[in-house]
Amino acid sequence: MKTSYDVLIIGTGIAGLSAALALPKSLSVLIVSKDYAWECNTFYAQGGVAVAKDAADIPLHVNDTLEAGAGHCDLEAVKTLCSEGPRAIQHLIDMGFQFDTDDVGNLLYTKEAAHSTNRILHAGGDATGRYIHLFLMQQLPFPILYNTQVTDLLIDHSTCYGVRVSNNDRIFNLYAKKVVIASGGVGSLYEYHTNAKTISADMQGICLSHSIALRDMEMMQFHPTAFVLGNSVRKQLLSESLRGEGAMVVDEEGKRFVFEYDPRGELAPRDVVSRAIFKHKQATGKEVYLDLSAFSPEHFKERFPSIYFNMTNIGYKVPEQRIPISPAFHYAMGGIATDLHGNVLHVNDLYAAGECANTGVHGANRLASNSLLEGLVFAARVAKEIIATFDDRKLPCAFSETEEVLMKENDKVLKNELRHLMWNTVGIIRKTKTLHRSLNRVEAMLTQPIGRLLKLRLLVSREIIISALKRKTSLGAHYMKEEKTL
Ligand code: SIN
Numbered sequence: 001m002k003t004s005y006d007v008l009i010i011g012t013g014i015a016g017l018s019a020a021l022a023l024p025k026s027l028s029v030l031i032v033s034k035d036y037a038w039e040c041n042t043f044y045a046q047g048g049v050a051v052a053k054d055a056a057d058i059p060l061h062v063n064d065t066l067e068a069g070a071g072h073c074d075l076e077a078v079k080t081l082c083s084e085g086p087r088a089i090q091h092l093i094d095m096g097f098q099f100d101t102d103d104v105g106n107l108l109y110t111k112e113a114a115h116s117t118n119r120i121l122h123a124g125g126d127a128t129g130r131y132i133h134l135f136l137m138q139q140l141p142f143p144i145l146y147n148t149q150v151t152d153l154l155i156d157h158s159t160c161y162g163v164r165v166s167n168n169d170r171i172f173n174l175y176a177k178k179v180v181i182a183s184g185g186v187g188s189l190y191e192y193h194t195n196a197k198t199i200s201a202d203m204q205g206i207c208l209s210h211s212i213a214l215r216d217m218e219m220m221q222f223h224p225t226a227f228v229l230g231n232s233v234r235k236q237l238l239s240e241s242l243r244g245e246g247a248m249v250v251d252e253e254g255k256r257f258v259f260e261y262d263p264r265g266e267l268a269p270r271d272v273v274s275r276a277i278f279k280h281k282q283a284t285g286k287e288v289y290l291d292l293s294a295f296s297p298e299h300f301k302e303r304f305p306s307i308y309f310n311m312t313n314i315g316y317k318v319p320e321q322r323i324p325i326s327p328a329f330h331y332a333m334g335g336i337a338t339d340l341h342g343n344v345l346h347v348n349d350l351y352a353a354g355e356c357a358n359t360g361v362h363g364a365n366r367l368a369s370n371s372l373l374e375g376l377v378f379a380a381r382v383a384k385e386i387i388a389t390f391d392d393r394k395l396p397c398a399f400s401e402t403e404e405v406l407m408k409e410n411d412k413v414l415k416n417e418l419r420h421l422m423w424n425t426v427g428i429i430r431k432t433k434t435l436h437r438s439l440n441r442v443e444a445m446l447t448q449p450i451g452r453l454l455k456l457r458l459l460v461s462r463e464i465i466i467s468a469l470k471r472k473t474s475l476g477a478h479y480m481k482e483e484k485t486l
Pocket of ligand 1: 330
């Protein structure tokens with residue numbers, strides 16, 4: 001098998017595939033996928049893609065993004081996202097992608113929380129991510145190496161030359177002049193999450209092991225409306241667009257209690273609604289539901305076919321029956337620090353785009369449906385940067401091909417303990433004392449005889465906890481509960 005390429009891309013979500021599609025076919029490009037290509041967060045994205053509807057909407061999209069981000073966004077990153085977004089969407093449409101339209105072909109825009117106007121495009125009703133993923137895969141001119149776990153980055157003197165991988169129990173190196181990380185976030189660190197099973201923070205951990213900076217790692221987003229009952233690892237998301245189009249969050253008595261926390265009620269930013277649900281459950285000990293009675297059965301089935309199918313399969317008669325909900329981990333605002341061209345800071349020829357990256361675009365709380373747009377916009381920028389800096393130098397293909405043991409016997413027990421600890425103490429509401437306790441436990445786990453993959457998870461968990469401890473006051477998704485001093 002060929003082991004040397006012009007460009008290696010790690011990940012098959014919207015960012016990885018978009019970067020690949022924006023590269024010239026004359027380059028040799030390999031995409032590395034940990035599992036099947038569809039096991040990525042893009043595939044499971046329901047609601048849609050936020051995009052300014054016209055030039056006048058761009059500053060409004062900027063404002064909504066900044067406001068949801070709680071004043072912590074990078075203004076230039078937000079302006080880039082919102083102003084380059086319409087072109088990225090038009091490019092997708094020009095390639096042949098079909099968003100949902102009305103009978104005469106006008107694009108349909110829906111509303112989601114914290115957007116001041118309807119600007120969310122969708123496809124297949126509530127299957128936007130799946131439709132985009134399939135479409136991008138169909139256009140792809142480059143090969144994908146499946147079932148391939150990246151175990152390390154090959155870095156020497158601050159330059160990246162490729163990755164070490166495990167494929168079919170064989171460890172070997174793949175060399176490349178340019179390496180793009182587009183591997184998604186950190187969902188599997190948490191007990192309850194909406195992410196694909198492949199999303200387990202490996203690349204973020206590898207970056208930490210090379211002292212590559214992660215930024216804003218305390219900023220973890222919890223989606224307010226997930227169905228978390230049942231044994232599936234990935235919890236069923238109940239799209240924000242349900243609330244945008246009339247679904248209500250109610251308690252057992254049918255009371256819309258979110259208004260007691262924020263005058264915008266169910267349409268307040270995600271962090272606000274998640275905390276309201278979490279606190280209400282804690283305070284009353286009662287169940288919280290998503291009430292779908294605003295929808296007629298026919299319209300619901302047509303507009304939200306995937307949610308209809310999934311919930312019916314589980315045994316709920318929707319929209320007639322209300323669904324028990326809980327917040328669940330959904331998205332990492334924090335990630336590998338990059339500039340606005342996707343360059344990983346202080347490492348040559350290494351790039352990151354999409355959820356794994358942190359450009360500062362989401363601040364302390366991502367605005368709903370900005371992530372697919374981020375994947376499109378910033379992946380295109382990465383491809384442009386690669387093309388602009390590409391040269392024909394020879395690669396030094398002489399890195400060791402030995403690797404630590406990836407998994408050890410006791411890892412599963414510790415992995416589950418970690419997921420429980422992260423959910424309970426580094427989740428929606430955090431306290432200094434319990435964060436310290438969790439940090440000590442994570443440090444202790446790191447000293448045990450564990451496999452490399454668990455070690456990478458622990459490194460990232462430790463980073464999240466340390467970042468949470470450093471930010472002493474609440475901001476956006478990072479909420480510190482005041483502790484009474486004795
Ligand atoms: C959703 O459909 O609620 C998810 C959209 C997003 O995460 O932006």
